[in-house]
Amino acid sequence: MTQPIRTTCPYCGVGCGVLARKHADGSLAIEGDPEHPANFGKLCSKGSALGETLGLDGRLTHPQIRGNRVTWDAALDRVAHGFRRIIDEHGPGAVAFYVSGQLLTEDYYVANKLMKGYIGTANIDTNSRLCMSSAVAGHKRAFGADLVPICYDDLALADLVVLVGSNTAWCHPILFQRIIEAKRARPQMKIVVIDPRRTATCELADLHLPIRAGTDVWLFNGLLAHLHQQGVADAEFIANHTEGVSRALVVAENTAGDLQAVAKRCRIDAQLLAEFYAAFASTAKTLTVFSQGVNQSSAGTDKVNSIINCHLLTGRIGRPGMGPFSVTGQPNAMGGREVGGLANMLAAHMDLDNEAHRRTVQTFWNSPVIASRPGLKAVDLFDAIHERRIKAVWIMATNPVVSLPDADKVKEALQRCELVVVSDCVERTDTTALAHVLLPAAAWGEKAGTVTNSDRRISRQRAFLPLPGEAKPDWWIVSQVAQRMGFAGFDYTSPHEIFTEHARLSAADNAGQRAFHIGGLAELSREAFDALEPIQWPIPTAGHPGTPRLLGEGKFFHADGKARFVATAPRMPVRSLDEEYPLILNTGRVRDQWHTMTRTGVAPRLTSHAPEPYVDMHAQDALLTGARSGDLVRVATQWGSLIARLRVSGEMPRGMIFVPIHWNGAYASDARVGALVNPIVDPVSGEPELKHTPARVMPFVVSWQGFILARQPIPNLDLTWWALARGEQFLRYELAGRRVHGDWSQWAHQLVKAHGAELDWIEYSDPNAGVYRAVALDQDRIAICIFISPRADLPSRTWLASLFAKDRIDDADRRGLLAGQPADPAADDGPMVCSCFGIGRKRICMAIAKHGLSTPQQVGQQLRAGTNCGSCVPEIKLLLAERQAAQGAA
Numbered sequence: 001m002t003q004p005i006r007t008t009c010p011y012c013g014v015g016c017g018v019l020a021r022k023h024a025d026g027s028l029a030i031e032g033d034p035e036h037p038a039n040f041g042k043l044c045s046k047g048s049a050l051g052e053t054l055g056l057d058g059r060l061t062h063p064q065i066r067g068n069r070v071t072w073d074a075a076l077d078r079v080a081h082g083f084r085r086i087i088d089e090h091g092p093g094a095v096a097f098y099v100s101g102q103l104l105t106e107d108y109y110v111a112n113k114l115m116k117g118y119i120g121t122a123n124i125d126t127n128s129r130l131c132m133s134s135a136v137a138g139h140k141r142a143f144g145a146d147l148v149p150i151c152y153d154d155l156a157l158a159d160l161v162v163l164v165g166s167n168t169a170w171c172h173p174i175l176f177q178r179i180i181e182a183k184r185a186r187p188q189m190k191i192v193v194i195d196p197r198r199t200a201t202c203e204l205a206d207l208h209l210p211i212r213a214g215t216d217v218w219l220f221n222g223l224l225a226h227l228h229q230q231g232v233a234d235a236e237f238i239a240n241h242t243e244g245v246s247r248a249l250v251v252a253e254n255t256a257g258d259l260q261a262v263a264k265r266c267r268i269d270a271q272l273l274a275e276f277y278a279a280f281a282s283t284a285k286t287l288t289v290f291s292q293g294v295n296q297s298s299a300g301t302d303k304v305n306s307i308i309n310c311h312l313l314t315g316r317i318g319r320p321g322m323g324p325f326s327v328t329g330q331p332n333a334m335g336g337r338e339v340g341g342l343a344n345m346l347a348a349h350m351d352l353d354n355e356a357h358r359r360t361v362q363t364f365w366n367s368p369v370i371a372s373r374p375g376l377k378a379v380d381l382f383d384a385i386h387e388r389r390i391k392a393v394w395i396m397a398t399n400p401v402v403s404l405p406d407a408d409k410v411k412e413a414l415q416r417c418e419l420v421v422v423s424d425c426v427e428r429t430d431t432t433a434l435a436h437v438l439l440p441a442a443a444w445g446e447k448a449g450t451v452t453n454s455d456r457r458i459s460r461q462r463a464f465l466p467l468p469g470e471a472k473p474d475w476w477i478v479s480q481v482a483q484r485m486g487f488a489g490f491d492y493t494s495p496h497e498i499f500t501e502h503a504r505l506s507a508a509d510n511a512g513q514r515a516f517h518i519g520g521l522a523e524l525s526r527e528a529f530d531a532l533e534p535i536q537w538p539i540p541t542a543g544h545p546g547t548p549r550l551l552g553e554g555k556f557f558h559a560d561g562k563a564r565f566v567a568t569a570p571r572m573p574v575r576s577l578d579e580e581y582p583l584i585l586n587t588g589r590v591r592d593q594w595h596t597m598t599r600t601g602v603a604p605r606l607t608s609h610a611p612e613p614y615v616d617m618h619a620q621d622a623l624l625t626g627a628r629s630g631d632l633v634r635v636a637t638q639w640g641s642l643i644a645r646l647r648v649s650g651e652m653p654r655g656m657i658f659v660p661i662h663w664n665g666a667y668a669s670d671a672r673v674g675a676l677v678n679p680i681v682d683p684v685s686g687e688p689e690l691k692h693t694p695a696r697v698m699p700f701v702v703s704w705q706g707f708i709l710a711r712q713p714i715p716n717l718d719l720t721w722w723a724l725a726r727g728e729q730f731l732r733y734e735l736a737g738r739r740v741h742g743d744w745s746q747w748a749h750q751l752v753k754a755h756g757a758e759l760d761w762i763e764y765s766d767p768n769a770g771v772y773r774a775v776a777l778d779q780d781r782i783a784i785c786i787f788i789s790p791r792a793d794l795p796s797r798t799w800l801a802s803l804f805a806k807d808r809i810d811d812a813d814r815r816g817l818l819a820g821q822p823a824d825p826a827a828d829d830g831p832m833v834c835s836c837f838g839i840g841r842k843r844i845c846m847a848i849a850k851h852g853l854s855t856p857q858q859v860g861q862q863l864r865a866g867t868n869c870g871s872c873v874p875e876i877k878l879l880l881a882e883r884q885a886a887q888g889a890a
C-alpha cells in the first residue's frame with residue numbers, strides 16, 4: 001500500500017480532510033484524515049463513498065465542438081475568438097462567466113482576474129449565489145467584511161447551540177457529529193432547532209421551534225427586544241464597538257416587541273418561544289448556526305442581520321463558544337468569496353465601488369482595465385442571456401439548467417445564446433447538452449490547489465490520480481483562453497504560482513484594514529505549498545499560526561472600526577399563497593446526495609436511501625389532494641411542474657411541501673425542481689427565494705406502475721414517467737405509464753434485446769389483474785427482473801437487489817421471484833438506513849426487537865449501523881422510539 005495522499009472532500013462546506021491511499025492492486029481506499037481539524041478522521045456517507053465516484057464512466061475526456069471531438073487548440077481558439085468577436089461587436093458587458101463553489105481557489109482566481117481585470121466587466125457570478133450570498137451581504141453590512149468570526153471548536157465550547165434553517169444532520173453531517181459528541185460530553189449543553197420541518201437534526205434538540213416559513217426576522221427582532229428588555233445588552237461593547245443600536249431596537253420593538261404577537265406571527269407556541277428567549281438571554285456562550293433556510297430568501301440578508309444584531313447587543317461574538325456562524329453549502333464557497341468570484345466583489349475582499357480598491361487591484365495585476373461596477377448576479381445574468389443582452393457565456397463546473405430557479409427559462413436562455421461554453425468533468429448533464437463548446441476539466445482526485453471551508457480554514461486538495469484523456473485543470477483552461485485573447489499575465493504553470501499571487505494581492509495596501517489577509521503565505525516555496533497544513537485566515541505574516549477567531553476584541557472592518565446594527569423591518573416572502581397554489585414549496589438536500597447528482601448519483605450506496613424523486617407532505621394536506629403516501633403526484637407552480645413519489649414522513653408542517661434539489665434529466669424523466677422555483681431574489685444579496693414558492697399537488701393518474709432491475713442499461717425508455725438509480729451490479733428503473741400494453745411479455749422481451757445474451761425467462765402474467773412479473777436469467781445469474789402492477793405496492797427492491805450479488809439463483813429464489821416475495825422474510829433488509837454498512841430498516845427493527853436494544857450505541861454494537869459517519873443515527877433513534885411507543889401501547 002502506498003503512502004496516503006492528504007486531500008479535502010469536495011462536497012460540502014465542512015471541508016473534511018481525506019486520506020486517499022492506493023493499494024498494490026491499483027484500487028483506492030478513502031478514509032478520513034485523523035489530523036485534519038475539521039473532521040479528525042470522520043467522514044459522512046458522501047465522503048466515505050468518494051472512492052466509488054472516481055470511475056471514468058460518463059467522464060468528459062476530450063474537447064468537443066457541437067458534439068464532435070476536436071483538439072484543444074481548436075476548442076480554445078473557438079472560445080477565445082468567440083468571446084473576442086462578441087466583445088468587439090457588443091462590448092464586454094455582452095459576455096459572462098457562471099462559475100462554481102466546486103472550483104478550487106486558484107481556478108476561481110484566474111477566471112475572476114480574466115473577467116474583471118482584462119475583459120473589463122464584472123459579469124462573473126457563481127452558484128454560491130444560490131447558497132450563501134445573503135450571509136456574505138449580512139456579514140459585510142454588520143462587520144464591514146465577509147467573515148465568519150468563530151471556528152468549529154466553538155461547537156464544543158458553547159452552552160447553547162441554536163441551529164436556524166439548517167438540517168445539519170444531513171447537510172453538514174460531520175459538524176452535527178461534533179455537536180452530538182459535545183452534547184454527550186456535556187448533557188447540560190442545550191440545542192435549539194428553528195426550522196419549519198421536523199428534520200433529522202431535531203432528534204438532538206432540547207427545543208424545536210417549528211417556525212412559520214419566512215418569519216425569522218420577527219423571531220429574532222423579538223429576541224433583540226427581549227434581550228434589551230431583560231437588561232442583557234452589553235452597554236460597554238455597544239458603546240465602544242458598534243453603531244446603530246437605537247434604530248435597530250426601535251424597529252425590533254415596533255415590529256416584535258410583544259412576545260405573544262411574535263409567537264402568533266411565527267406560529268410557535270408562546271411558551272416555547274419564551275423558553276428559547278430565556279435560554280438565549282441567560283447563556284453567554286451561545287452559538288447561532290445558520291444555513292440555507294435563512295439565506296435562501298427574499299429577506300435573506302435581513303434574516304442574517306437580525307441574527308447578528310442579537311450577538312452584537314450581547315457582545316457575544318468571536319470569543320470561545322459564542323457568535324453567529326454561517327455554514328456554507330459548497331466545499332469552496334468561501335474560497336470563491338476570497339478571490340471575488342461574486343459579481344459584486346473585487347478580488348481579495350476588495351470592493352468594486354471603492355476607487356482605491358480598484359486601483360490596488362488593477363495596479364497589482366497591471367491589467368488594461370478594471371471593472372468599475374457590479375456585474376449581473378446569477379438570476380439576472382441568465383435573464384440577460386434570455387433577453388440576448390449577453391451573447392456568450394462560459395459555465396464552469398455547475399449545472400444551472402437543474403439548479404437555478406425558473407430553470408426551464410434558463411434552458412431556453414442557453415438555447416438562444418450565441419456561444420455557450422461549458423467546462424465540466426461530466427459529459428452528459430442537462431447543461432452540457434446545450435453547449436456549443438465542451439471543455440474536459442479535471443475532477444476531484446486529479447486536480448490540485450486549495451479550498452476554504454466554513455471556518456475560514458484553507459486546506460489543500462491534492463491530486464492522486466492521473467488526468468484522464470485530455471482533461472485539464474480549470475486554471476489551465478482559463479489561462480489558455482486568456483492568452484489566446486491576447487492578454488499578458490496568464491502564463492501560469494502551476495496552482496502554486498496562482499496561490500502565491502493571490503496571497504500577495506491579499507496583502508496589497510492592506511495594513512489590517514481588510515480582514516482577508518494571507519500575505520504570510522505569499523512567499524511559500526513550491527515544496528511548502530505542497531506540504532501546506534490546514535490553516536485559518538487571516539495569516540498576515542510568515543510563520544503566523546492562523547486565526548481561529550475574529551472580532552473578539554471588538555475590532556470590526558468598517559472605516560471607523562465599529563460594527564453596524566442593521567434595523568431589520570420584517571417582511572413576508574414575495575409570493576403569497578392563493579387558492580390555486582395553496583402550499584409552500586420548500587427545497588433542499590437529502591442525506592446522501594450532493595447537488596445535481598452528477599457525481600454522487602453514480603455511487604450505489606448513496607442512491608439507496610432516497611432512490612427516486614419524492615415530495616414530502618403533511619398527512620392532512622396529502623388527504624386533501626386525494627393521494628396516498630407512495631402514490632405518484634404532480635407538483636405544480638406558476639413556473640413549472642414535476643412528478644414525484646408522495647411521502648408522508650411526519651416531518652412536514654401543514655401547508656408546506658418539501659422536494660429535494662438533486663434529480664436531473666439523467667436520473668428522472670420529470671423531476672427538476674429548479675423548474676418550479678420562483679425567480680424572486682433578495683434585493684441586497686441577489687440570493688433566490690428557493691424555500692418559498694406557492695405550489696399545488698395533485699394525483700398523477702397512471703394505469704400501471706412497475707420497476708426493472710437490470711445489469712445493463714435499458715436504452716430509450718419511452719414511458720410516461722421513469723426514475724433511475726444505480727445499485728451494486730444493477731440499475732434500478734422505477735416506471736409508470738398510462739398506456740397499458742396488451743402483451744407485457746412481448747414488451748419486456750423487446751426491452752431487453754440490448755442485453756444481447758440468450759436469456760432464460762421465468763414469467764407470470766395475470767392480464768385481468770394487470771399484473772406481470774418476469775425474471776430473465778443468464779446462465780443461472782439474474783440479468784433482469786420486471787414487475788408491473790396497476791398499483792404502487794410492488795415487491796421489495798432491496799430483496800431483489802440482493803439477488804444480483806448471487807452467482808446462482810436457487811429454487812427458493814425462483815419460487816420467491818414468481819410469488820413476488822422472498823421465501824424467507826429475513827432475506828428482505830427493507831429500505832436503506834445505514835448507507836455506510838448497507839443495513840436496512842427491517843434488519844435494524846428485527847435486531848431492536850430480538851435483543852431489546854434501546855440506544856443507537858447498542859444498535860451500533862449489534863449491527864455496526866450508525867458507527868461510521870453517524871448520519872443515520874437520527875433515523876435509528878426514530879426506529880427505537882417507534883418500538884418503545886409500540887411497546888407502551890401494548
Ligand code: SF4
Nearest residue numbers: 009011012016044047
Ligand atoms: S461532512 Fe461529508 S460531505 Fe461534508 S466535507 Fe465532510 S465528508 Fe464531505
